[in-house]
Amino acid sequence: MRLVIIGAGFAGMYAALSAARLRDVQGVSPEELEIALVAPEPTLVVRPRLYEQKPETLTAPLLDVFKAIDVVYVQGSAETVDTKSRAVHIASLDGAKKLSYDRLVVATGSKLFRPNIPGLAEHGFAVDSIDDAVALDKHLHGLARRPALNGRDTVVVAGGGFTGIEAATEMPARLREILGKNAKPRVVIIERNPAIAPDMGDEARPVIEAALRKLGVETLLGTGVASLDASGVTLSSGEHIEAETVVWAAGIRAAPLTQQIPAERDNFGRLLVDRDLRVPGVAGVFATGDAARAACDDDGNYALMSCQHATRMGAFAGNNAAAELLGVPTKPYHQKGYVTCLDLGEAGALFTTGWERKVAMVDDVAKKTKREINTVWIYPPKAERAAALASADPPHVSDVSGFL
Numbered sequence: 473m474r475l476v477i478i479g480a481g482f483a484g485m486y487a488a489l490s491a492a493r494l495r496d497v498q499g500v501s502p503e504e505l506e507i508a509l510v511a512p513e514p515t516l517v518v519r520p521r522l523y524e525q526k527p528e529t530l531t532a533p534l535l536d537v538f539k540a541i542d543v544v545y546v547q548g549s550a551e552t553v554d555t556k557s558r559a560v561h562i563a564s565l566d567g568a569k570k571l572s573y574d575r576l577v578v579a580t581g582s583k584l585f586r587p588n589i590p591g592l593a594e595h596g597f598a599v600d601s602i603d604d605a606v607a608l609d610k611h612l613h614g615l616a617r618r619p620a621l622n623g624r625d626t627v628v629v630a631g632g633g634f635t636g637i638e639a640a641t642e643m644p645a646r647l648r649e650i651l652g653k654n655a656k657p658r659v660v661i662i663e664r665n666p667a668i669a670p671d672m673g674d675e676a677r678p679v680i681e682a683a684l685r686k687l688g689v690e691t692l693l694g695t696g697v698a699s700l701d702a703s704g705v706t707l708s709s710g711e712h713i714e715a716e717t718v719v720w721a722a723g724i725r726a727a728p729l730t731q732q733i734p735a736e737r738d739n740f741g742r743l744l745v746d747r748d749l750r751v752p753g754v755a756g757v758f759a760t761g762d763a764a765r766a767a768c769d770d771d772g773n774y775a776l777m778s779c780q781h782a783t784r785m786g787a788f789a790g791n792n793a794a795a796e797l798l799g800v801p802t803k804p805y806h807q808k809g810y811v812t813c814l815d816l817g818e819a820g821a822l823f824t825t826g827w828e829r830k831v832a833m834v835d836d837v838a839k840k841t842k843r844e845i846n847t848v849w850i851y852p853p854k855a856e857r858a859a860a861l862a863s864a865d866p867p868h869v870s871d872v873s874g875f876l
């Protein structure tokens with residue numbers, strides 16, 4: 473029997489760990505149940521940190537973890553999934569491969585959505601993938617070699633959601649470090665909605681607004697980016713802002729592989745899944761993390777495209793796919809608690825609890841928690857078999873109930 477997982481992000485990593493855990497608990501050997509994980513690299517890209525400096529350091533190796541838990545790593549990118557014959561076709565560095573499966577977990581994550589705005593592809597930067605973040609960092613360092621004219625010291629961030637706010641609030645300190653402590657960087661967030669952080673709610677938003685004021689980050693609300701060129705951005709209002717750096721952070725979509733699964737998807741391209749994270753109507757296929765839209769409780773809340781949800785959904789999907797093959801009961805995915813921890817650069821951070829986003833911590837206290845999340849909690853477990861397997865018992869993964 474073979475369980476194939478596609479993707480080595482937060483969801484894929486925990487799908488592999490939890491499937492291997494259940495196999496171990498059931499006393500089944502890796503020969504009887506093979507768990508294979510397909511990804512271009514055996515590396516976790518720590519996406520939640522990609523707005524930081526030194527982005528090239530923001531990955532964590534997974535090969536030794538996989539070896540320790542007897543998960544077979546298959547290098548490559550899944551190009552097509554044939555759900556009728558239950559096979560994945562993979563493009564890899566050593567040619568095309570075909571991997572048949574008894575159960576499949578689609579954990580292919582998400583990608584920044586770049587709309588067809590004139591100039592965006594040529595002039596827009598991003599903090600979505602490691603390549604995006606490294607290109608932005610290289611560009612920012614390159615600014616120091618140019619004259620301080622026109623828009624050199626101006627950064628426009630398109631999108632005032634969580635990613636845009638984290639990128640923008642980090643930018644003044646990042647630019648001063650590159651351009652010199654006397655530099656006076658200008659950072660502007662463009663947000664289509666009439667309020668910054670549209671999802672944040674009225675209790676938490678003032679904390680963000682105060683942080684932006686403190687850092688001198690400007691906001692232009694109720695307007696969108698109409699076009700980009702080498703000199704900067706033109707807004708839908710007709711206003712032009714000279715800026716040598718424009719960071720696009722205005723929305724993500726599920727990675728394209730979800731389109732290969734003949735099933736219903738939401739507006740973000742996520743596969744609709746049942747409580748076991750199975751894709752209804754497609755035999756043997758589960759979806760998880762940013763690739764899936766799952767109910768996380770009985771109160772009408774759905775998992776967000778977040779690391780917090782992806783990690784736990786991964787653990788349930790891997791467990792359940794293995795459970796079906798091992799003939800043991802599945803565990804319905806549930807995630808009652810929800811917290812948000814938003815980095816606000818030199819203005820600290822904001823920690824909220826619950827779907828209504830009640831403010832629980834601000835300033836340095838929240839910043840300490842954000843550092844802990846970003847440098848410890850979201851990293852893979854050590855490559856030690858017992859500890860790694862123990863870390864993946866689904867009900868205990870990404871359990872934030874201690875904060876609620």
Ligand SMILES: Cc1cc2nc3c(=O)[nH]c(=O)nc-3n(C[C@H](O)[C@H](O)[C@H](O)COP(=O)(O)OP(=O)(O)OC[C@H]3O[C@@H](n4cnc5c(N)ncnc54)[C@H](O)[C@@H]3O)c2cc1C
Pocket residue numbers: 478479480481482483484510511512513518519520521522523548549550551579580581582583599600601635638727729760761762763777778779780781782813814
């Ligand atoms: C700048 C930034 C800040 C963020 N901040 C936060 C935060 O503070 N808190 C939070 O909870 N979340 C945050 N997020 C969101 C979080 O990073 C994602 O929700 C999370 O990465 C989703 O995990 P995933 O495993 O579903 O997908 P991903 O992490 O996207 O991983 C997908 C994996 O699938 C692989 N893959 C894709 N297609 C294929 C294919 N065809 N074949 C093989 N492999 C494939 C990829 O290479 C990758 O290994 C942030 C994201 C960004 C970009």
